Amino acid sequence: MASAKQTKSGTVMVVGGGVAGVQAALDLTELGYYVYLVEKSPAIGGAMAQLDKTFPTNDCSL
């Protein structure tokens, strides 16, 4: 995690780095905000990283 310029604004904290948290973080950066993505485990990806394929198209999940 790189450090933001020390302004006290323009930042959002996202708690949980599963597919929902990662998507929110990505969209927020695109919308012009610095994001702190906080995840308790050593890697992001959450439960989706445990899946092989996804319903109904059987696309790869990783």
Next chain:
Amino acid sequence: MSLSGKPGAFKAELNLRPRYIDPDRCTACGLCTTYCPKHLVDTYNEGLSVTRPIHIDYPQAVPATYYIDPATCLSLLHDTCQICVPVCRSNAIDFTQKSKKRTLEVGAVILSPGFGRVPDEALTQYNYGNHPDIVTSIEFERLLNPSGPFEGEVRCLSDRRHPRKIAFIQCVGSRDLGCDNGYCSSVCCMYAIKEAMVAKEHDPDCEITIYYMDMRTQGKDFDAARVRAEEHYGIKFVRAKVADVMPWGKNLKLTYSTLSGEHHFEAYDMVVLSVGLDAPASAKQLAEITGIELNKYDFCKTTTFDPLASSQKGIFVAGAFQGPKDIPESVTQSSAAAGIASSLIKAQRGKGVVVKSYPVEKEMAADEEPRIGVFVCHCGINIGGVVDVPRVDKYIEGMEGVVFHAESLYSCSQDAQEVIKNKIKEHNLNRVVIAACSPRTHEPLFQETLKDAGLNRSLFEMVNIRDQCSWVHANEPAEATRKSMDLIRMGIAKARHIQPLQEQTVPVTRKALVIGGGVAGMIAALNLAEQGYHASLVEKTDSLGGHLKNQRYTLNGDKTADYLKKIVDQVTKHKLIDVSLSSSIVAVNGFVGNFSSVIQSTGKGKSAVEQTIDHGIIVVATGGQDHAPETVLGQALPKSPLIITQTDLEIRLDGKTKNRAPKAVVMIQCAGSRGDDLAYCSKTCCTQAVKNALKIKEIDPESQVIVLYRDLRTYGYAEDSYREAREKGVIFIPYSMDDKPVFKATAKKVEISFNDPILQEKVTMEPELMVLSVGIVPQDTEELSKILKIPVNADRFYLEAHVKLRPVEMPVAGVFLCGLAHSPKPLEEIIVQAQAAAAKAAIPLVRGEVNVEPIVSHVDQETCIGCSLCTSLCPYQAIQMVKVDNKRKAETIMASCKACGICAAHCPTFAISMGGFTNEQITSQIEAFGQAGEE
């Protein structure tokens, strides 16, 4: 963790736990794990395999840094071992790391902690834990996975045999008050079908049965997959309640009872429990820290009209913590939450962002001699352990254009990046070739290094001698070394021809066009306006509100009319929203960032007026309406005032008349859907039927309400209402497609006969009303799909760019989708989807420009014969035909091009080339392959 402050100025205190590995140094080579002497149960594989305390969960993990489990590491526990420290060649292991406190100042918070595991008693009731071949669906998921315990082979955990017969039990830990989870988890039916299909692909002879109460495949195109599972894959679906699972010799005996109350049993090799989604384990702690309220199931408490707002202002929720849901809905909620958080703190936009600056790019003359630098990576022992890297490096010596070459232990490490930058300057390099791993993961990193050294990032070629060489030829070191030489020779040949490509940007008109004035279109327009952008809202009819105008109340009893009035007021009063009623779009020109559209408006008795507006993005929210079925359950629908729709009933029940609740009513689900006129499930009708049934019972508890259904699809919390309806005496009777209800009707009388599977006899009734759950069809999508060149699916709903990961975007850049035009869905989901579409649509508006990847296609108009084959083949509408000197010529719309190369591959005159992949470059690569040089 702690949180204080208010919206716009929160302060969060975090505790950062150590990894004991320096992420800047770790190259994820994996050597440490092979030397670590201690075992650790692998939680990533659901405990089905073992790993070591120093490990990475899976090779694709982000960050790609190993970590040490402090609860099992011998060094951290007993201050011994430390075998890993000297093994690590990049000195990344650091046992001195300590927990760190960190304080963050943030404007808003989004909570997305996901879901938790269902209570143990949900599993133990099926003997889970007492037999190794009773597994959870997540364990089964890992068994199917190539990175799982048996490398993707499905084997019984008891004796490693391949199971011949597998049973899935649905609703484990869901729809079960025994473990306090009254709700439906909304995902298990889908993943069970998926897992069953994948297992069948692994072993087509395997027999699979899914035991279920209702098959809830209500999402877009989900029913089609269920039918495919049954008809194409031969998976058996049995509607039954499983009583228990008992060990039975080598097998498992599964006892189940069908609707008629008969008991059966059957032997299986393996039983999979389809576990539901519980609230996350951290829910209560999160609620304590943030002050948000939880609902009775410990998920975040929210409302239908503001689905992502927690009870604390400035704290939003997304994903499964908002309520059990699948991936596309989670992703949609995330985009929506990002958008509403962004609106809340829009005054702070851009203030926290750090913009990186680069040195000025070196000018390069077109005929400048190539000065190529080549770096051959060992990747620790990943490449170096197989490929003879020093020999490969020596081989490069003297190749045409090469002025520098060297080996590198880890070319992606920070110190190696510095070396590359210095060598570029020292040797005045103007092309760089790196022979290492995959461009998929590392090309952006090296291109960044080039930019830092003042070189155009396109002057780079990557040769993959790891994934496609040392890994796949691990047992053939001599051949792998020769192949590396071939690949590098080819890469250098291409590098001689690469040219700098300019990164281009296209300016964006910072305005939005929203098509459709229903709730989806209005919410999208409002959210865009809240973010500070002008929105033109175009509505075909003479009033706002769309399909919601027909609704009266929600399942919770909230009045939809009040909500509708509120948002119509907000839309009409908002300074940044222009509403055009009785209007439609007749033409759209341009591309993302630069659209220009013609709106045609017709007033009463006036002639049509046309106006042209410029805008940067388009939100499609053209909505849907109740289907008017012609056939119901295979029978032509008779005309009778006694046959009405659920919407008709809802309006009647919301009135004031004394006898508005019928004394006896029969509701027919899937009337016209799932096989009659419509092939699909409309997702909302079951909940609407339950809602109206409860309303009838509220008005007149003596009323007789019978619901004839196929699968009762009250997913999520609506399951609570379904249970309440049964408790209040509403009778739900399933029918099958082999034995459909039969009806007759005149103006005065309606008669319905159906089979009661519990009584096991035919019942004939003459209710006061027969109510049809008719489903939802999209408003006309044909015309707009032609104008915007956007696709529709077989059911005439618009088709999004990617069903899982890009659910509100269209394949055409700059066009977004929400509401009933996407698929049938309830109000809460429409609101979220509209918020998400607005958030995604705001991205180009915020940036004010669209970046064009330099690898887009380019048409040489001298050679182009104007056949327009490329235009018809381009999946992104990124090539247009233009008139040049009165001749038709193709031209790439760079902002829309995704550089897929289909046009270049099909052009009959080779007039199209791809940036970074020109014919010249590829041909020279192929020629170099045939010219094996001397060592």
